Amino acid sequence: MPRLSADERREQLVEAAIRVMIRDGVAKTTTRAVVTEAAVPLGAFHYCFRSKEELLQSVIERITERTLSPVITHPEGTPYDVIRSTLHAYWDRVRERPAEHHVTYELTQYALRQPGLADLARKQYRHYLSINRAYLDSMARALGIRWTVDLPVLARHGLSVLDGLTLNWLIDRDDAEASAALDEYARYLSSVAVPS
Amino acid sequence: MPRLSADERREQLVEAAIRVMIRDGVAKTTTRAVVTEAAVPLGAFHYCFRSKEELLQSVIERITERTLSPVITHPEGTPYDVIRSTLHAYWDRVRERPAEHHVTYELTQYALRQPGLADLARKQYRHYLSINRAYLDSMARALGIRWTVDLPVLARHGLSVLDGLTLNWLIDRDDAEASAALDEYARYLSSVAVPS
DNA sequence: GTCTATAGGAAGATAGAC
DNA sequence: GTCTATCTTCCTATAGAC
Numbered sequence: 001m002p003r004l005s006a007d008e009r010r011e012q013l014v015e016a017a018i019r020v021m022i023r024d025g026v027a028k029t030t031t032r033a034v035v036t037e038a039a040v041p042l043g044a045f046h047y048c049f050r051s052k053e054e055l056l057q058s059v060i061e062r063i064t065e066r067t068l069s070p071v072i073t074h075p076e077g078t079p080y081d082v083i084r085s086t087l088h089a090y091w092d093r094v095r096e097r098p099a100e101h102h103v104t105y106e107l108t109q110y111a112l113r114q115p116g117l118a119d120l121a122r123k124q125y126r127h128y129l130s131i132n133r134a135y136l137d138s139m140a141r142a143l144g145i146r147w148t149v150d151l152p153v154l155a156r157h158g159l160s161v162l163d164g165l166t167l168n169w170l171i172d173r174d175d176a177e178a179s180a181a182l183d184e185y186a187r188y189l190s191s192v193a194v195p196s
Numbered sequence: 197m198p199r200l201s202a203d204e205r206r207e208q209l210v211e212a213a214i215r216v217m218i219r220d221g222v223a224k225t226t227t228r229a230v231v232t233e234a235a236v237p238l239g240a241f242h243y244c245f246r247s248k249e250e251l252l253q254s255v256i257e258r259i260t261e262r263t264l265s266p267v268i269t270h271p272e273g274t275p276y277d278v279i280r281s282t283l284h285a286y287w288d289r290v291r292e293r294p295a296e297h298h299v300t301y302e303l304t305q306y307a308l309r310q311p312g313l314a315d316l317a318r319k320q321y322r323h324y325l326s327i328n329r330a331y332l333d334s335m336a337r338a339l340g341i342r343w344t345v346d347l348p349v350l351a352r353h354g355l356s357v358l359d360g361l362t363l364n365w366l367i368d369r370d371d372a373e374a375s376a377a378l379d380e381y382a383r384y385l386s387s388v389a390v391p392s
Numbered sequence: 393g394t395c396t397a398t399a400g401g402a403a404g405a406t407a408g409a410c
Numbered sequence: 411g412t413c414t415a416t417c418t419t420c421c422t423a424t425a426g427a428c
Binding site: 024025027028102105106108109110112113121122125126149150152153154156157159160161162163164165167168170171172177178180181184185188191 | 220221223224298301302304305306308309317318321322345346348349350352353355356357358359360361363364366367368373374376377380381384387
Binding site for chain 2: 393396397
């Protein structure tokens with residue numbers, strides 16, 4: 001067993017924990033499963049982290065900061081076309097990595113149940129909301145439009161639609177229905193856009 | 197310890213499990229926590245249920261069948277008013293019992309990770325979709341309107357909005373923002389309603 | 393047919409060896 | 411400063427007593 005610094009160990013453990021969660025789910029992500037995955041001695045775990053909860057805190061922070069804003073890929077065409085293709089570009093990322101998205105929902109539920117992590121769940125969520133707001137904002141600028149609905153309201157509503165669709169698709173994997181609902185959301189968004 | 201029939205024990209255990217889940221979360225709902233809550237001897241557990249998974253199957257079925265369709269409470273006024281007050285009547289139920297709704301999300305995630313229960317999660321979800329469809333249908337009849345959006349698409353989109361809003365509100369408990377987003381969904385719904 | 397007693401193992405955490 | 415060996419607790423499940 002090579003002896004590494006606590007910082008290097010922490011890094012290995014966080015990344016290993018994420019891999020285990022994606023593979024087996026948050027509930028099965030035990031300290032032992034993590035150290036095995038990372039090929040780190042079990043004892044090193046509680047030398048690097050005060051507790052399992054502290055590891056999970058690092059994991060949530062790491063995953064949250066990795067979440068990317070949707071990218072406006074084809075800024076040409078009608079507002080509906082642009083909105084639709086941007087939403088589908090986001091959706092393709094969900095479809096490519098279902099397990100990773102599944103994990104974010106599990107982590108949120110987990111965090112809500114741990115007194116020490118509930119605040120982190122709120123922070124994570126505020127981050128997603130601000131990403132969504134920024135995305136709607138930059139889309140409006142790219143399209144030369146403004147939204148007729150208050151931005152915070154539109155952002156929360158939109159985040160809900162995407163969260164809900166993702167959750168539902170993770171369960172039934174119905175691509176056709178998810179795509180149709182996403183198109184309907186795109187149609188809605190273009191209906192609340194007016195030239196600015 | 198009174199000796200009761202296996203059927204009575206099963207009933208006690210399912211209801212006790214639901215109480216424990218609401219109080220402590222699905223992850224902490226161990227067989228021991230359930231038998232303690234039900235005041236049932238530990239050994240009786242595996243006499244009534246082959247495994248913990250079999251208990252959870254019963255719990256999911258029980259909770260799914262308890263889910264009620266939204267009720268159209270004030271079938272007078274503009275379509276927007278009726279839709280809005282119906283959505284808010286549903287929302288009030290969520291706000292009154294946050295823990296119960298939290299549990300349904302946890303159970304779904306849990307079921308998706310258990311090979312033997314994944315199908316049940318899908319079935320549960322189809323049930324929610326059909327409730328939502330029936331609700332949109334009866335609302336259209338009550339209002340004398342028809343929806344300009346394909347019903348299955350509208351139902352999935354609507355279920356996503358409600359699922360997403362619920363999930364988000366369970367995290368930040370922001371009543372004002374949730375209410376505003378719900379109003380926006382009501383406005384959207386009334387915008388896809390035309391006299392029939 | 394119902395439940396007591398216990399098996400058998402995996403969990404998170406720590407004292408102290410190197 | 412890093413990790414080995416071990417403690418304690420809690421888990422699901424079962425064999426067999428009543």
